[in-house]
Amino acid sequence: MKLAEAKNQFVQAWGTLGSKWGINRTMAQLHALLMISPDPMSAEELMEELNISRGNVNMNIRELIDWGLVEKVHKPRDRKEYFWAEKDIWKITKQVARERKKRELEPVLRVLDQVSKVEGDKKDKNVKAFTDAVSGIKRIAGNADKAIETMFKAEENWFFGGLLKLFK
Amino acid sequence: MKLAEAKNQFVQAWGTLGSKWGINRTMAQLHALLMISPDPMSAEELMEELNISRGNVNMNIRELIDWGLVEKVHKPRDRKEYFWAEKDIWKITKQVARERKKRELEPVLRVLDQVSKVEGDKKDKNVKAFTDAVSGIKRIAGNADKAIETMFKAEENWFFGGLLKLFK
């Protein structure tokens, strides 16, 4: 397989994966493209490679910057902005986990705390089913939370070594 | 907080969470409703609680059944179908992980295997950046895959006990 073809397939696959996990397809494709680019890329190059408008590149790159996955870089003697993506997959994984935890897990945990204050007869099977379900979810979500926190502090080695040793 | 209000907030929160993770909001809401219901519910009850059409209930319940999270149940002397959801959060977690792995992780791993056969000069920095990125992703994805496989075999206790002990 030629590099151009391989790149293309990779960018498509990353876009599809992203969209199945609630990430804008274009944002994921931009990220894919930057991840496999040894050099920072300009808006023009990104527009060109993905056949999308300047506005679209701008918005999605901004979002990637907001997620902490991409940075602007400036080349000396060049007014254009270039974009560079973190390439260490372990750092990317941690960063995505950190953001999703903050944006999605934490708000739900707050609601769970609220609703677990439900008042009512503990003998009522409806109340019991509700509180049982909520406390179960809180328990697992709280543990997922701790797991992510630990991951932030951990070395890549912990994941590729320690965790897997535990598994076998 | 009254049960009715708490239920409502929970259903909304679960729906929002689902939609941010690529799961149809209605499907997630139906799941939430069934998780906190001590008894199986009929299509009518679900339509009523969520203010949605019969067709919509039917499609999304079918999807939940397909994900292995909900079952049809029949009551004696009643032609109606009722729906019941698994309530053990550990089983739900494992089931969701299993399905997403099959539907989303595995297809990507197949593409990664394909594209890592890229031909070309290993000295070319573009080829190098590409193969480095792809092999990094394969490595982490393969490990996530193993982690999920292990989770399938594991007891809930492994997660709530062993894993967390390792963490501290």
Added chain:
DNA sequence: TGGAACTTTCAAAAGTTATTGAAAGTTTAA
């Protein structure tokens, strides 16, 4: 200061996904 080179914004258009509801299909029991 003016204007070229660039980036950002945002309202409208296109594209995608979810929902409805009516019609078709199925099952049950008399």
Added chain:
DNA sequence: TTAAACTTTCAATAACTTTTGAAAGTTCCA
């Protein structure tokens, strides 16, 4: 076999999300 009670399907449409592109904004430097 019939018809009532229920479920399923699917084309139309509504709702939502993404993308465009032209206009506005910014920055740089002659």
